[in-house]
Amino acid sequence: MSESTLFVITFILYILSAFYYLGFLFSKKPNSAKTGSALAVAGLIIHTAALIVRTVESGHAPFTNMYESLSFLSWASVLAFVIIDRKFKIPKIGPYIMLIVIGLVALASSPLMPKEATPLVPALQSYWLWLHVSVTLLGEAFFAVAFITSIMYLAAREADKKEKWDSVSYRCVAVGFPLFTLGGLVFGMVWAYKAWGTYWSWDPKEVWSLITWIVFALYLHTRIVMGWKGKRSAVIAIIGFLAALFTYFGVNYLLAGLHSYA
Amino acid sequence: MKVLIKIFKVLIKFFTSIRLAIILLIILAVASVLGTLIPQQRGLEEYAARYGQLSGLLIRLQLTRLYHSIWYLAILGLFALNIVVCTLTRLSPKWRKAVKPHVQVEAKSLLALKIKDRYKNNAPLSAVKAELEKSLAASRYRLRSAGQDSKVHLLARKKILGIFGSDVVHLGLLIILAGGIVSGLTSIRKELALKEGETLSVPKASFELRLDKFTTEYYPDGSVKAWKSAVTVIENANPVLAKTIVVNKPLTFRGYSFYQASYGWNWDNPAVEIWSKKKNDPSFLKKLKLKVGEQVPLDDKEQTSISVARFIPDFVLGEGNEPQTRSLQPNNPAAFVEGFRGGEKIFSGWIFANFPDMDRIHAAQETDLSFELKGYEAGQYSVLEAAKDPGANLIWIGCILTMLGLALAFYWPHWEIKAVLEESQGKTEVVAGGIAAKNRDSFQAEFEKIMTSARRTP
Numbered sequence: 001m002s003e004s005t006l007f008v009i010t011f012i013l014y015i016l017s018a019f020y021y022l023g024f025l026f027s028k029k030p031n032s033a034k035t036g037s038a039l040a041v042a043g044l045i046i047h048t049a050a051l052i053v054r055t056v057e058s059g060h061a062p063f064t065n066m067y068e069s070l071s072f073l074s075w076a077s078v079l080a081f082v083i084i085d086r087k088f089k090i091p092k093i094g095p096y097i098m099l100i101v102i103g104l105v106a107l108a109s110s111p112l113m114p115k116e117a118t119p120l121v122p123a124l125q126s127y128w129l130w131l132h133v134s135v136t137l138l139g140e141a142f143f144a145v146a147f148i149t150s151i152m153y154l155a156a157r158e159a160d161k162k163e164k165w166d167s168v169s170y171r172c173v174a175v176g177f178p179l180f181t182l183g184g185l186v187f188g189m190v191w192a193y194k195a196w197g198t199y200w201s202w203d204p205k206e207v208w209s210l211i212t213w214i215v216f217a218l219y220l221h222t223r224i225v226m227g228w229k230g231k232r233s234a235v236i237a238i239i240g241f242l243a244a245l246f247t248y249f250g251v252n253y254l255l256a257g258l259h260s261y262a
Numbered sequence: 263m264k265v266l267i268k269i270f271k272v273l274i275k276f277f278t279s280i281r282l283a284i285i286l287l288i289i290l291a292v293a294s295v296l297g298t299l300i301p302q303q304r305g306l307e308e309y310a311a312r313y314g315q316l317s318g319l320l321i322r323l324q325l326t327r328l329y330h331s332i333w334y335l336a337i338l339g340l341f342a343l344n345i346v347v348c349t350l351t352r353l354s355p356k357w358r359k360a361v362k363p364h365v366q367v368e369a370k371s372l373l374a375l376k377i378k379d380r381y382k383n384n385a386p387l388s389a390v391k392a393e394l395e396k397s398l399a400a401s402r403y404r405l406r407s408a409g410q411d412s413k414v415h416l417l418a419r420k421k422i423l424g425i426f427g428s429d430v431v432h433l434g435l436l437i438i439l440a441g442g443i444v445s446g447l448t449s450i451r452k453e454l455a456l457k458e459g460e461t462l463s464v465p466k467a468s469f470e471l472r473l474d475k476f477t478t479e480y481y482p483d484g485s486v487k488a489w490k491s492a493v494t495v496i497e498n499a500n501p502v503l504a505k506t507i508v509v510n511k512p513l514t515f516r517g518y519s520f521y522q523a524s525y526g527w528n529w530d531n532p533a534v535e536i537w538s539k540k541k542n543d544p545s546f547l548k549k550l551k552l553k554v555g556e557q558v559p560l561d562d563k564e565q566t567s568i569s570v571a572r573f574i575p576d577f578v579l580g581e582g583n584e585p586q587t588r589s590l591q592p593n594n595p596a597a598f599v600e601g602f603r604g605g606e607k608i609f610s611g612w613i614f615a616n617f618p619d620m621d622r623i624h625a626a627q628e629t630d631l632s633f634e635l636k637g638y639e640a641g642q643y644s645v646l647e648a649a650k651d652p653g654a655n656l657i658w659i660g661c662i663l664t665m666l667g668l669a670l671a672f673y674w675p676h677w678e679i680k681a682v683l684e685e686s687q688g689k690t691e692v693v694a695g696g697i698a699a700k701n702r703d704s705f706q707a708e709f710e711k712i713m714t715s716a717r718r719t720p
């Protein structure tokens with residue numbers, strides 16, 4: 001099957017998943033959430049196939065333009081959600097995650113995004129591209145889940161629910177932070193060194209990754225050392241995700257730099 | 263002396279504070295945002311045009327080279343000092359805890375813990391202790407015990423390295439900062455623009471680099487697929503190493519790396535292809551290939567000969583309508599053609615490769631010749647960047663330590679179970695408590711499992 005067909009099937013499955021999750025939100029029927037989760041997993045599997053087909057057909061990593069990168073980011077977000085949901089049983093964030101994912105997939109499918117796989121410019125011909133982008137986006141996907149659980153924290157009323165959202169947010173950051181450090185900063189530096197001979201050039205995208213990283217370092221330290229929990233932690237996690245979002249979108253469209261091709 | 267010690271103590275206290283770290287991190291984040299909003303390291307005119315009156319102030323505050331400004335570096339320095347002091351002052355109690363732990367705790371303090379248990383068995387202490395130790399060991403706890411016959415204290419721990427995770431991260435970050443300083447002070451970086459066959463000496467090194475061949479490969483759609491520079495390293499006039507440098511595949515030799523940085527055109531002596539037509543004679547077509555400055559006969563009835571006096575790769579009209587090139591890229595190639603008959607110049611003018619219909623030939627005599635610039639050939643040169651960065655290895659060591667520390671801090675949680683066993687009248691009472699800084703849920707499950715299995719009377 002072609003990549004675009006698989007991508008459309010993925011899109012439909014994600015929409016159905018969001019539909020059932022929304023049903024769960026209003027009806028509170030656990031079966032509705034179960035169906036939503038099964039559809040999300042089915043979508044994830046077809047999406048994985050779509051990414052593989054794309055990689056085989058283009059002969060390079062599936063994140064060299066905005067369409068590919070959005071598709072991969074939505075894939076990573078569903079994956080992060082499925083993992084966190086398995087472990088902590090939080091179907092309540094299902095509808096929000098799936099709506100965001102649908103938004104990303106819709107943006108990827110919109111006519112604004114050129115879809116053809118273009119040949120790779122020389123700077124991107126490196127297996128560090130794989131490592132750098134995939135690990136970074138996976139880390140950002142966990143930040144996205146932390147973002148939603150932090151909002152859930154702020155919205156929740158009962159103390160035990162608040163505590164659960166707080167602890168799930170922390171666990172998402174505990175996964176996302178090492179991944180983001182490895183992919184965004186370490187692999188990024190190694191690749192820059194391989195390609196340009198400098199591991200750091202203060203390019204806006206690098207600086208914004210650093211800012212995102214600093215915000216999450218603040219999250220960890222205020223929490224571990226100063227005992228901040230709950231509301232203040234949630235606010236920092238939200239700011240951190242917004243910084244990650246700006247690193248991903250804002251820098252490409254609003255600031256110019258070395259990374260402008262990705 | 264006393265005053266000095268006092269100052270020293272206050273300073274230490276200042277730098278131990280995690281509040282300082284948080285303030286510094288916030289300043290670094292905000293300053294870094296500023297640096298992405300103000301374009302960095304541009305020319306004075308650009309700042310003047312963009313910010314007007316304000317530009318002087320921005321430059322004086324070093325906001326236009328923010329990441330290299332004295333104050334940004336000073337904050338990084340304070341930050342490093344903060345990490346050193348903070349980590350060191352916490353290290354020695356941690357170390358003591360790891361190697362000389364306090365085993366004798368009282369049952370009362372264990373009962374104050376969140377994760378705890380107590381049970382009584384109708385068996386002598388030694389049997390109950392053996393059973394508890396067996397189930398602790400089955401979950402891979404390391405044991406220490408202290409006490410007498412009728413009262414024993416037990417300390418069971420696992421993954422003690424986990425408590426040093428944050429220290430390893432901080433050490434890694436310090437090494438990365440040190441690497442940055444070393445790079446800033448000692449790195450060498452120079453662009454070597456090499457024509458084919460040319461040899462250049464490498465700065466501050468005892469060897470030279472020769473470019474043997476430079477090729478550009480294209481995809482079918484015309485975009486660049488690869489730049490390849492075949493080079494030879496020459497030491498004491500002997501070739502010692504030959505390699506092809508591609509983007510992402512640098513050559514490394516004696517601590518230097520050579521990167522494919524860019525390429526350029528060598529417009530010194532280009533060859534030009536010109537087609538000549540006659541407006542009144544559609545069958546007339548002459549294709550000429552000539553070097554700039556060379557004069558060739560056109561082979562027509564009138565015995566015209568043609569020369570190209572100038573070639574400009576990226577034609578623009580400068581001040582005073584003077585033709586000049588905007589860049590060294592062939593974006594708008596133009597040739598100045600001259601025509602001669604019997605030693606007399608009869609016409610001249612610019613023709614453009616991109617605009618074949620726009621010839622600006624000015625003729626002294628009537629001519630119906632027209633010209634098109636069909637092609638040009640110039641040598642290309644390859645720009646290789648020679649870089650030597652002794653700081654880079656520190657960076658990689660720092661990165662490895664940082665990642666290792668993160669793995670320890672988040673995924674190697676230190677868990678600790680303490681117990682007091684007390685025997686009286688043939689019965690033994692056990693009070694146990696568990697401490698976990700991380701993953702409390704899984705720890706609680708494990709604690710309960712251990713206690714259930716230890717409870718069974720032997």
Ligand code: HEM
Binds near residue numbers: 278348352427
């Ligand atoms: C951006 C820079 C920094 C990063 C990425 C970083 C990273 C970390 C990490 C990952 C932890 C472990 C957190 C956990 O166990 O959940 C930690 C703990 C800690 N950090 Fe940092 N750190 C940074 C800067 C600092 C600075 C400047 C200080 C100095 C005041 C500091 C003081 C501490 C302390 C006191 C702890 C608790 C440590 C313990 O005893 O386990 N950190 N840091």
